[in-house]
Amino acid sequence: MADKKKEAAREWGKQAENIVSEYLISRGYTVRERNWRPKSSKSEIDLIAQKDDTLIFVEVKARSNMDIDPAEAMTAEKIKNVVRGANSYLQAQDFDFYYRFDVAAVSGNIDNYKLDYLEDAFLPPLRSR
Numbered sequence: 001m002a003d004k005k006k007e008a009a010r011e012w013g014k015q016a017e018n019i020v021s022e023y024l025i026s027r028g029y030t031v032r033e034r035n036w037r038p039k040s041s042k043s044e045i046d047l048i049a050q051k052d053d054t055l056i057f058v059e060v061k062a063r064s065n066m067d068i069d070p071a072e073a074m075t076a077e078k079i080k081n082v083v084r085g086a087n088s089y090l091q092a093q094d095f096d097f098y099y100r101f102d103v104a105a106v107s108g109n110i111d112n113y114k115l116d117y118l119e120d121a122f123l124p125p126l127r128s129r
Contacts (some may be wrong), residue, residue: 009064016062016106017046019115023104024049029056038088043081047104048089054098056084059121063108066114071105074122083124 021031024047032055033048047058058114059082061073082101090099107114 002122009062011058012022012064013062013111015110016104016113017060019106019113020047020058020060020104020117023117024056024058033089036085036089038085041081041084041088043085045082045085045089050097053095055086055090055093055117056100056102057082057089058102058104060104060106063078064107066107069105069107069116071103071118071121074103076125079122080125086124 017034021034024031028051029051030048031047033045036045036048037043045057046060047056049058049121059074059078061071063073079101086099090097100120101122101124103118105116105118107116108126
């Protein structure tokens with residue numbers, strides 16, 4: 001039973017990423033990467049999009065319960081992992097891009113969902129010495 005729940009949650013997560021990709025494309029963005037992982041890290045970036053000279057690192061949070069805000073799942077550790085991955089991606093580019101971190105919160109199901117898209121949802125944490 002637990003495996004079925006996990007599989008259903010994984011499938012809904014993939015569908016949510018599709019919803020967010022379509023949302024971005026409809027607004028003139030190019031989706032460059034999906035589920036991108038740097039070679040030397042466990043972190044994963046759900047979507048990397050581009051508009052003009054800005055790269056957008058998008059964390060997609062999906063929940064089946066519409067009463068729960070998926071964006072609340074962005075923990076300090078998750079932010080740190082996304083920033084670490086974004087840093088690796090940016091260093092591999094031949095061009096200096098502007099960048100930002102967005103969070104897309106999708107709640108419901110494929111037939112009845114709500115998308116909340118938060119631009120500039122967080123800043124990279126500053127390192128303390």
